[in-house]
Amino acid sequence: MARAKTLTMFQILLVLLTVSAISIALTLAIILPQADGRNNPVRALLPSQLQFTLHHPQKDLDALALQLGEMHARIMRLDALSTRLAKMAGIKERDLDAIQAPGAGGPQVNPQDISEAQLQAGIADLAQQIELKSDRLSMLEAMLLQQTMQKNMLPDNSPVNVGYNSSSFGWRVDPFSGRSAFHEGLDFTAATGTPIHAAAGGRVTFAEQTPDYGKIIKINHGSGLETRYAHASELLVKAGDVVRKGQLIARVGNTGRSTGPHLHFEVRRDGAPMDPRKFLQN
Ligand SMILES: [Zn+2]
Numbered sequence: 001m002a003r004a005k006t007l008t009m010f011q012i013l014l015v016l017l018t019v020s021a022i023s024i025a026l027t028l029a030i031i032l033p034q035a036d037g038r039n040n041p042v043r044a045l046l047p048s049q050l051q052f053t054l055h056h057p058q059k060d061l062d063a064l065a066l067q068l069g070e071m072h073a074r075i076m077r078l079d080a081l082s083t084r085l086a087k088m089a090g091i092k093e094r095d096l097d098a099i100q101a102p103g104a105g106g107p108q109v110n111p112q113d114i115s116e117a118q119l120q121a122g123i124a125d126l127a128q129q130i131e132l133k134s135d136r137l138s139m140l141e142a143m144l145l146q147q148t149m150q151k152n153m154l155p156d157n158s159p160v161n162v163g164y165n166s167s168s169f170g171w172r173v174d175p176f177s178g179r180s181a182f183h184e185g186l187d188f189t190a191a192t193g194t195p196i197h198a199a200a201g202g203r204v205t206f207a208e209q210t211p212d213y214g215k216i217i218k219i220n221h222g223s224g225l226e227t228r229y230a231h232a233s234e235l236l237v238k239a240g241d242v243v244r245k246g247q248l249i250a251r252v253g254n255t256g257r258s259t260g261p262h263l264h265f266e267v268r269r270d271g272a273p274m275d276p277r278k279f280l281q282n
Pocket of ligand 1: 265
């Protein structure tokens with residue numbers, strides 16, 4: 001009896017051990033393969049820089065490098081287009097080449113074995129190239145307009161009798177938000193009351209006060225061309241008026257989103273901002 005009882009106890013222990021062994025094996029077999037994916041709760045607890053090494057960063061970088069190469073190809077097509085347009089407009093190649101990026105070139109991007117730093121350098125280089133190309137194209141657009149439009153309708157008359165001495169057209173740090181923002185016009189710092197003249201002849205389409213631009217005048221010059229005169233203290237024309245080039249239309253002020261008395265002057269074509277200097281320099 002005693003021997004049989006001991007045996008039974010041993011058998012029970014054996015069965016228990018077997019059952020637990022099987023359940024452990026099953027757990028390992030079922031859970032582990034699933035744990036190989038990205039939704040691994042254990043991996044989620046790891047710091048991100050460690051997780052990065054666990055994935056395949058090279059694959060992600062290669063994909064980005066490919067996109068970078070594609071953007072390069074697009075820029076080259078854009079360049080070819082601007083050259084053809086320059087020929088049509090009769091612009092000398094050297095005039096276009098005058099717009100040169102400082103130290104253009106940048107690293108050659110090789111889809112294989114690209115590092116994160118190389119990729120960043122490539123993107124920065126590309127951004128600079130895009131800026132250069134758009135500058136060249138806006139110059140072409142301005143020159144083509146000069147050839148096709150009536151002289152009176154070209155916004156080449158300085159709107160105030162002072163130079164543009166503060167923020168110029170392009171990217172800058174916004175004085176209000178502190179962030180980088182695109183400045184869509186040219187700023188002329190001048191005392192409140194300084195006369196503002198129409199840069200070209202046209203019809204006034206807007207002469208009102210808005211929250212951002214303050215008191216603003218918009219003039220339509222035809223061919224999709226428009227000039228805007230913002231932050232004025234006084235508006236001297238109204239919507240519907242026909243104005244001639246050089247006509248007094250408003251006075252400099254500090255209305256709207258402005259940090260001091262100045263004229264914010266814009267040239268737009270089909271709504272897109274153009275660099276006013278492309279007209280005023282001539
Ligand atoms: Zn401005």
